[in-house]
Amino acid sequence: xMKVEERDDVVIMNGLEISGxxxxxxxxxxxQNHVIxxxxxxxxxxxxxxxxxxxxxxxxxxxxxxxxxxxxxPSK
Numbered sequence: 001x002m003k004v005e006e007r008d009d010v011v012i013m014n015g016l017e018i019s020g021x022x023x024x025x026x027x028x029x030x031x032q033n034h035v036i037x038x039x040x041x042x043x044x045x046x047x048x049x050x051x052x053x054x055x056x057x058x059x060x061x062x063x064x065x066x067x068x069x070x071x072x073x074p075s076k
Contacts, residue, residue, distance in 0.1 A: 045072035
């Protein structure tokens with residue numbers, strides 16, 4: 001089970017820190033856990049499912065989407 005903590009503007013998941021916040025108003029449609037907003041990629045994801053909750057935008061020059069990895073969290 002993943003341990004998720006939030007301190008100031010940082011979310012810590014099993015020791016991995018990202019800039020963002022846990023959105024208590026949004027839940028993953030698959031597992032019902034709260035989703036996390038990742039400030040680095042300007043996108044929401046589910047830590048439990050390790051899936052982005054929104055598609056990349058259609059702008060081929062978008063800084064955020066160009067840098068966004070296939071999955072939000074690194075493989076174990």
